[in-house]
Amino acid sequence: MATVRIPPVLRAQTGGQTEVEVGGADVGEVLRALTAEHPATEEQLFGPEGDLNRYVNVYLNDEDVRVLDGLETGVKEGDTVIIMPAMAGG
Amino acid sequence: MATQTKQQIEEIEAFEAAQEIEGGDVVLIDTREPHEYQEAHLENGKLVPPGVLADEIAAAAPDKSARTIVYCRSGNRSHKAAEQLEALGYEDVASMAGGIVAWQEQGLPVVAASGMSAEQRDRYSRHTLLPEVGVDGQLKMLNAKVLLIGAGGLGAPTALYLAAAGIGTLGLVDDDVVDASNLQRQVIHNTERIGTPKTQSARLTIEALNPDVNVVEHNLRMTSSNIVELLSEYDVIVDGADNFPTRYLLNDASVRLRKPVVSASILSFDGQISTFVPFEGPCYRCLYPTPPPAELAPSCSANGVLGVMAGTMGLLQANEVLKLVLGIGEPLIGRLLLFEALSTRFTELKVRRDPDCPICGPDAPEVPESELGKFPDYELFCAG
Secondary structure, eight states: EEEEEGGGGGGGGGGTOOEEEEEEEOOOHHHHHHHHHHHGHHHHBBOOSSOOOEEEEEETTTTGGGGTTTGGGOOOTTTTEEEEEOOOOO | OOHHHHHHEEEEEEEHHHHHHSSOOEEEEEOOOHHHHHBBTTTTEEEEGGGGHHHHHHHHHHOTTSSSEOOOOSSHHHHHHHHHHHHOOOEOOOOOOEHHHHHTTTTOOOOOOOOOOOHHHHHTHHHHSSSHHHHHHHHHHHEEEEEEEOTTTTTTHHHHHHHHHTTSSEEEEEEOBOGHHHHHHHTTOOOGTTTTHHHHHHHHHHHOTTTOOEEEEEOOOOOOTTTHHHHHHHHHEEEEOOSSSHEEEEEHHHHTTOOOEEEEEHHHHHHEEEEOOOOTTTOHHHHHHSOOOOGGGOOOOHHBHHHHHHHHHHHHHHHHHHHHHHHSSOOTTTTEEETTTTTTEEEEOOOOTTTTTTTTTTOOOOOOOOTOOOOOOOHHOOOO
């Protein structure tokens, strides 16, 4: 199981949960498991082609998955997947 | 004999020395005692007191063929030192006639270590006691020019603490007026100032806190047509903007002008901060290539924000600014720091330079000087 951290802007779609525990062998599977559990998150994370939306940053632990293997980045037991969209509030 | 030697030494006037120093490639030697040097010296002047000249000059001026200008208080000690240097084999030595006294009479600048008044020495004593800051560091702060984008949630605490710290010039960009709903977090404003422009309200608070600070009010909205002029006056920029168009515009302009930006944002119970130093680390677009759509980019006015988030993240910004000004510590370059207030948890994420970044990447187009101020229309480019 991996821990997915939910940013404030997606918490309405996870029933207010800030963290969700889901299984999956890579980042893509973990995020798909999240959208299966909370379908309202899907269109905000993924584009129509199934790619991660460009404005959503996803980190495996402290590293951006864009510099790893993207959605194919392997996830180990106990890893943390952080979803981090840009925020503009000042 | 003495007059004969005196004729052999080249004497130059202070203004001539200033011109040479401006032109570069000059070794500048201050041949006075340490306490005189402490009080005031020329920028880049290397202290080599007369008594230790023979022993210490090699370290201060290793190249004997380099142009070397020697000065003292009034020109006597430097003349003798110049003779000594020529005897030691220095080939191109001049003594500055009239010394630092003549230099200052001409209105030329000095680094005045005790350029601080008695009141300032008292006010900043808890800074100057820190070896990492000292008098020199405090003078750097007093000479620093910092521009704050937004005098709201983040800008309020940042401006207060930078002002208290003695940042000499604080520019404030905001076109809003103080509203009652701001006062739960924007601690630089107060109830009496409701309806007053934020830049003016902030200036009044800062002036009451620290008269050393020169507050420059930019009571306007930053746009693609005024941003280059605005930024070019300042050393460090603090991004506390409340909308994406301004954040992307600021990034693109600051990269072009090579100005460091300390960027933070807050929403509900969460905050994030990073420091973008162009070409040394990633830029805002390396981190966030495109802004989110409007429904994923709520503002504090729509979603709410815990008041202390502004203070927490604003002061982390002030901390970054002081480190950049002082040149100490490790700024948040290439690091994104997240703070979650409910769990009181800090998380640090790595931010890499994006090789495909359209603004700071290796393939980013060169921007000619004439195009520097031209940016796309950011209002249309993304919804705030």
